[in-house]
Amino acid sequence: MTLQANYEQIPLKEYAERAYLDYSMYVVLDRALPFVGDGLKPVQRRIIYAMSELGLAASAKPKKSARTVGDVIGKFHPHGDSACYEAMVLMAQPFSYRYPLIDGQGNFGSPDDPKSFAAMRYTESKLNPIADVLLGELGQGTVDFAPNFDGTLEEPSWLPARLPHVLLNGSMGIAVGMATDIPPHNLREITSACIRLLDDPDATVADLCEHVRGPDYPTQAEIITPRNELIAMYQTGVGSIRARAVYTQEDGNIVITALPHQVSPSKILEQIAAQMRAKKLPMIEDLRDESDHENPIRLVVVPRSNRVELAEVMQHLFATTDLEKSFRVNLNMIGLDERPQVKDLRRILSEWLSFRVDTVTRRLNHRLAKVERRLHLLEGLRVAYLNLDEVIRIVRTEEEPKPVLMARFRLSEEQADYILETRLRQLARLEEMKINAERDQLEEERAKINVLLKSPAKLKSLIKEELRADAAKYGDDRRSPLVEREAAQALDESALVASEPVTVVLSQKGWIRAAKGHDVDAEGLSYREGDNLLATVKTRTTQQIAVIDSTGRSYSTPAHTLPSARGNGEPLTGRFTPPAGARFDAIAAGDNDTRLVLATDFGYGFVTRFEALTGRNKAGKQIITLGDGARVLAPQTSADPARDRIVVATTDGHLLMFSVAELPELDKGKGNKLIEIPKAKLGNGEERVAGIAVVAEGKGEVTLFAGQRKLTLRWADLVEYGGNRATRGGVLPRGLRRVERIETTG
Known part of the structure; x- marks a missing residue:
């Protein structure tokens, strides 16, 4: 007796190519790159969604982070708990995220060592108010749901973001054969650019740069990249940003008060001290870290004498330490066509606005369906009120009152069920008045929704109003000042x-x-x-x-x-x-x-x-x-x-x-x-x-x-x-x- 083989034989070369391609596509689409719609990677999206399902809204009491991580990896993201927790911590660090999505309580790291956060069994967390921008419209038919990894639950394929979050907090990731480096931006500037693009669909990148002046990092370090280079970066989707620390002079000393994004104060001290040990900074006598809760960054550099030119010393330190740092920019993301692409600023905002128009349209259609269903039920209930005695007789005498009601008053099955489920107390005269008022209100709402759905101009106006409202509620002033400066030059070796x-x-x-x-x-x-x-x-x-x-x-x-x-x-x-x-x-x-x-x-x-x-x-x-x-x-x-x-x-x-x-x-x-x-x-x-x-x-x-x-x-x-x-x-x-x-x- 010959057994039939239940496997397929293919050449090793073909199998390796197929396996590596599948892995590459997974890393690109489901791990490393953000989606232009909500600006999130899958692990971030699942963390935010799991926290909303746990009831961890901004007004709720926080829960242990281990509880959140357990739900995320147990229900939606079957990967390592430490990697999941680290992604969660990143979204809670105000020095890492421009607009933190999570409110962390406990040790969530510090600018000096972002990875010094406590274990998840010690910390607690809940969502920040701005997370409502991502979750507020979730239950309104705005997104598609897909089965989770084991098919027992459903999770959203994306979140219905009311703002272009992909530019607000930025993103970093390394995929297979590509990477992304999206800097954070100011919410008000991005919102203003979106409104400009809605008003003027032919606006160029240069036009949009009148609103988006440049990235806006969580720190107050200066962005010294020239404006023409910033515009070129937004036009091509690639480039670099140069940030420089901010310092003041106090009693003849140099006091550094702001560092570039993701630069550790301890690393700066180490770099300067190394030059001092190598006798390459003879003009500096001492170095102190006076940072505290009131002054998160306060590094003091003491010159050897009052004859030292402090500006020249800082120019040298800018050139030889991370006090001046360059950040790569690569606006690579998953587009609406589900393909990765490096996009310019106009393309990003255009795609997001298309995403937003679709989201609002789905939200309105979803609401319209609910309004029409309620009106349908109210119409059946109104028929019952007008023929109350007959309805009561049929219910009392007929063994199967439902089909009789449907035939007698030309009701739908749904209306008949609703009438039969109505309590006796709701048959009072006052309830009839409430039903009529509710019907009038719903009919008015239905008319407004139909006007919005049939008029693209009115739909755009609605989106603009919502953008302005969110900008007023969550927006803030720019933190990273834009100051054009020449790149720093190190002092001649002989001068050191x-x-x-x-x-x-x-x-x-x-x-x-x-x-x-x-x-x-x-x-x-x-x-x-x-x-x-x-x-x-x-x-x-x-x-x-x-x-x-x-x-x-x-x-x-x-x-x-x-x-x-x-x-x-x-x-x-x-x-x-x-x-x-x-x-x-x-x-x-x-x-x-x-x-x-x-x-x-x-x-x-x-x-x-x-x-x-x-x-x-x-x-x-x-x-x-x-x-x-x-x-x-x-x-x-x-x-x-x-x-x-x-x-x-x-x-x-x-x-x-x-x-x-x-x-x-x-x-x-x-x-x-x-x-x-x-x-x-x-x-x-x-x-x-x-x-x-x-x-x-x-x-x-x-x-x-x-x-x-x-x-x-x-x-x-x-x-x-x-x-x-x-x-x-x-x-x-x-x-x-x-x-x-x-x-x-x-």
């Missing part, structure tokens, strides 16, 4: 470092470090085995230092980032990537406009600005063109090239002094000849330039070193060696004709 004197020490093997102060015995510092001092330069922590290698390439780094001289420092090869085999030969420091004289021991040189030596490239940049065998000399600073003199000494005892102005100012290159050296001596290495020194006119002093001997030459002595650039210069006294180096000493 305390200006302190340091001496940078470079060893022969390329290890570098910085010692505090300018009175440093560099030779007395400890060095690694086999290493010794090569060069030092006096600078400040706010300046950069530049190092030149044996190929003529220059590398730069901020002085304040160098390691302390208490250790051996760090190798420059860890910061830079010089060519293979290159060594570091010289070091310089200064501001960007500092003039330096760069020279080689072949006797060529030029003047350049320190900025030419700097750059961010780890591989450096070519600054000096070196001949074969040439070596870079220690750079010399020239405060005034027009008045300064350069002193050049050769290893063969020749000395020449001439004006620095005779040298060209270049960004890079070989430069011009400094002193004449015979080619024969230069070629075989008998004579090179031992060093250069720059002295001020009239007060210069240099010291020459030759082995154990040294010679100090004052200005009067140096004048004797004056001459033109590229000449041979004068000869030094015997015993000093093997010069090793030259230093400026005065």
Whole structure:
């Protein structure tokens, strides 16, 4: 006997595609994106509906949140209780929702930590009055009901929102292949835009932006996005919003009173404190959090002195912390066609107004049906009053009075049942008068409803009146001020470092470090085995230092980032990537406009600005063109090239002094000849330039070193060696004709 298989065999590829598509559609339509009609996701809609079914109206006594969550997940939303409770808490947080739908009692979190709310067994909740905007017309035939997950109950497919809630509280969600980021808006502005669109169906997005000036977050932080960018965002449905904290100045301190939406005060304090620990905010002395119940946000920044420019400090903090934050905007939602789409402002309001017109029409039709049914019953009752004796006789004598009544007075079955169910006390004369009055009233109401249903203009007028009424009842002033400002710029790194004197020490093997102060015995510092001092330069922590290698390439780094001289420092090869085999030969420091004289021991040189030596490239940049065998000399600073003199000494005892102005100012290159050296001596290495020194006119002093001997030459002595650039210069006294180096000493 062969058993028939009760399963279907399909290829794995087809099954996977179908399963993933089903999952994707579920996430998009039933989890992550809001519906344009009521602006709610399914879990939010079920929470609000379950609370209304529990009788948790704004005027009722609150119940434990666990009771609500239990009803939601047990009747409508078979998912995790923690996720459901978190969605419920979000709708109760006034710092998360612009118009909270739930009134939470207990710990529902704080702006400092929105997820610090108490467990649902401790908190209580009920609906806020504004929830009536979503629920007020629910039992009036305005929505379709669908079976719940197990088919035992019915739940509304949407809620009959009287306002475009999708824009009021906004929404965030991540679906499959798409996401939504809808910012909250001001109720009065949105209502005004809806009325404008009802009056002028051809209104453009720009026209509507005369009413909707921009998002309105729960916090009082400024929205600094330019108006043209806001209009472009509403025209395309995508863009970004930039919000900035609000601060005041009190007693010389900075007091921050409002933060951008969803920015935690503790995170701001942490970000500022991290910069203070890294010594990147030398102008700030202290940081305090003085927030309390009366002042939910009060962060105090204490400057180091009253000379600190507070506006510049705040500009830097705006640029480097979440005091200024950008929010993505993506107006993606489920439309009336049940499809997700990114919509512009006009499309959103147009679809919602269509939804509202349909809702009001259904409400009126529902009411009209009830009025006509009641009139039908009253008409039957009126017949009974007019023929009361006959009706009583039929009821008393006939075994089946119902069909007899229907045939005798041409009544419907419903009218006959109503007559038979009427109590004797209602047969009094006074009741007949009440019935006539009720009939007249109902007929008047029926006429009004028919006029509304047949006249689109009157229907629009009704919708506008209801919009105005809700705006007056639930609307409030804008919280987020719109102030156009330029995006903040962080201060230059040098401005964030305390200006302190340091001496940078470079060893022969390329290890570098910085010692505090300018009175440093560099030779007395400890060095690694086999290493010794090569060069030092006096600078400040706010300046950069530049190092030149044996190929003529220059590398730069901020002085304040160098390691302390208490250790051996760090190798420059860890910061830079010089060519293979290159060594570091010289070091310089200064501001960007500092003039330096760069020279080689072949006797060529030029003047350049320190900025030419700097750059961010780890591989450096070519600054000096070196001949074969040439070596870079220690750079010399020239405060005034027009008045300064350069002193050049050769290893063969020749000395020449001439004006620095005779040298060209270049960004890079070989430069011009400094002193004449015979080619024969230069070629075989008998004579090179031992060093250069720059002295001020009239007060210069240099010291020459030759082995154990040294010679100090004052200005009067140096004048004797004056001459033109590229000449041979004068000869030094015997015993000093093997010069090793030259230093400026005065």
